[in-house]
Amino acid sequence: MSALANHAFAKMNGIGNEIVVVDMRDSTAKVTPDDARAVASARGGVPYDQLMVLQKPRLDGTEAFISIYNNDGSEAGACGNGMRCVVRRIFEKSGQTTATFETAAGLLNAWRGPAPDLYTVDMGAPKFGWQDIPLAEEFRDTRYIELQIGPIDNPILHSPSVVSMGNPHAIFWVEDVNAHDLERFGPLLENHPIFPERANITLAHIVDRDHITIRTWERGAGLTRACGSAACATAVAAARLKRTERKVEITLPGGKLGIEWRERDDHVLMTGTATFEFEGNFDPALFAPAG
Ligand SMILES: N[C@@H](CCC[C@H](N)C(=O)O)C(=O)O
Numbered sequence: 001m002s003a004l005a006n007h008a009f010a011k012m013n014g015i016g017n018e019i020v021v022v023d024m025r026d027s028t029a030k031v032t033p034d035d036a037r038a039v040a041s042a043r044g045g046v047p048y049d050q051l052m053v054l055q056k057p058r059l060d061g062t063e064a065f066i067s068i069y070n071n072d073g074s075e076a077g078a079c080g081n082g083m084r085c086v087v088r089r090i091f092e093k094s095g096q097t098t099a100t101f102e103t104a105a106g107l108l109n110a111w112r113g114p115a116p117d118l119y120t121v122d123m124g125a126p127k128f129g130w131q132d133i134p135l136a137e138e139f140r141d142t143r144y145i146e147l148q149i150g151p152i153d154n155p156i157l158h159s160p161s162v163v164s165m166g167n168p169h170a171i172f173w174v175e176d177v178n179a180h181d182l183e184r185f186g187p188l189l190e191n192h193p194i195f196p197e198r199a200n201i202t203l204a205h206i207v208d209r210d211h212i213t214i215r216t217w218e219r220g221a222g223l224t225r226a227c228g229s230a231a232c233a234t235a236v237a238a239a240r241l242k243r244t245e246r247k248v249e250i251t252l253p254g255g256k257l258g259i260e261w262r263e264r265d266d267h268v269l270m271t272g273t274a275t276f277e278f279e280g281n282f283d284p285a286l287f288a289p290a291g
Contacts, residue, residue, distance in 0.1 A: 002287035003029030004039065010089055011046055011277040014081025016225025016254020020048040021082075021089050025056050025064055033073030038286045040071035045286055047071070049221040052082040062107065063090060063099045070220025077105035078166030080228020080257075084110075084119040084274040091119075105166025118271050123229065125266040126236045127164040135162065136196050143241055145170075147194055149185055157185060157203075161237035165268065167219070168199040169233035177203040177215045186217025202230045204237075209244045213251045225254030232268045235259035 003024065010021045020039060024031070031053050039045050048071055054064040066086060068076040083101070087110040090099060098111040109122040130139045139145045142162045147170070150156030157180065160170040170189065174180060180203055189201040201217040214234050216227040231250040238244040239261055247260040258271040 001284065002032070002035045002038070003027060004031060004035050004282050005284035005287050006281050008279065008281050009039075009046060010085075010279045011048075012085035012089070013254075013275050013277060014084045014226060014228060015252060015257065015272055015275075017081035017227060018047065018049045018224070019079075019082045019085045020046050020051045021054070021085055022051065023054045023064075023089075025054050028056070031067065031069065033069070033075075035287060036069035037071070037073040039282065041286060044283050046280075046282075049218065049224045050076065050079045050082045052079065052086050054086065057102065059102055059107075061100055062102045065102045068103060070218070071222075072220045074220040075104065076167050076220065077103060078123065078229045080121055080123055080165075080232060080270045081226055081272070081274075082228075083108060083121045084228070084270075084272060087112075087119045087121065088274040088276070103166070114271070117273055119274055120269055120271040121228075123165055123232050123268045123270050126233065126261075126268060128162075128240075130162075133162050133164045133168050133199075134196055136194050143237070145194070147189075147192065149188060156180065157189075161241065162199075163233040163237050165229040165233045165236075167229055168195060168197055169202060169230055169237075170195070170199045171202045171204050171214075171230075171234050171237045174203050174205055177205050177213050182215055182217050183223055186223065190217060190219050200227060200230050200233075202227070202234055204234045206238055206243050207251075210247070211249050211251070212238055212244065215253060226252040226257075228257060228270050228272070231257045231259055232270055236261050236268060 051069040148155035148158035216230040
């Protein structure tokens with residue numbers, strides 16, 4: 001039987017990014033990709049974009065090791081919106097206002113503020129090297145890479161910037177983020193052979209030097225109302241192209257995030273709300289073997 005059967009969960013969202021938080025710090029049991037897919041089931045499950053599983057801390061001074069699952073059962077190194085949800089949950093239970101977490105992508109500091117309903121997560125430093133993203137072949141300059149879809153002489157989307165924020169991101173610069181069929185092009189680009197570990201695909205429109213609008217097709221989760229790491233990747237990619245300041249507001253379908261690419265240590269800070277919806281216990285029938 002799955003470790004998640006009857007286990008308590010909290011359904012939350014980070015500006016519309018659907019998040020389920022499970023605290024398993026009192027257990028050594030592992031969540032499997034099958035468990036993660038079962039939780040997302042539309043029949044009796046709790047459909048989500050990301051499942052955030054808190055496990056016992058591995059390092060002194062950290063609150064938890066967090067495993068992040070997409071709804072297709074794959075694991076992600078980073079999830080900005082999910083982290084704000086985890087942070088809110090922990091802070092409300094413990095009264096803390098700061099904490100450090102570990103994920104597959106490394107250590108993350110988080111704190112409450114700058115306003116009472118806001119949470120800030122230090123998402124770490126972006127990586128731009130083609131092997132770090134990773135790409136399947138060498139690109140010396142990842143500010144724009146050669147990649148396009150549509151007719152060769154009149155591509156629909158082309159020349160994305162690529163960035164790792166602990167997970168791979170490709171950002172296509174467009175005039176109108178709603179003018180493209182992301183549901184159709186997203187899966188093609190996510191699974192393009194140039195991305196050996198697949199990628200999160202974002203359409204971004206630079207409104208002015210302080211403001212960008214985006215829509216994202218998430219690796220392993222599809223079209224979402226918000227992707228925090230995509231907002232960070234976009235802010236960094238735009239600043240790297242000198243098209244925006246290092247501190248910007250990002251508008252996503254589900255709301256707004258403040259992103260600052262800090263000069264002094266290269267870290268990216270993401271600030272936004274986190275919303276609690278309901279809590280419950282997983283129905284064990286979800287994890288029963290089929291047949
Ligand atoms: N929603 C997340 C990112 C989720 C991970 C992504 N789908 C991946 O596999 O890289 C966010 O808010 O950052």
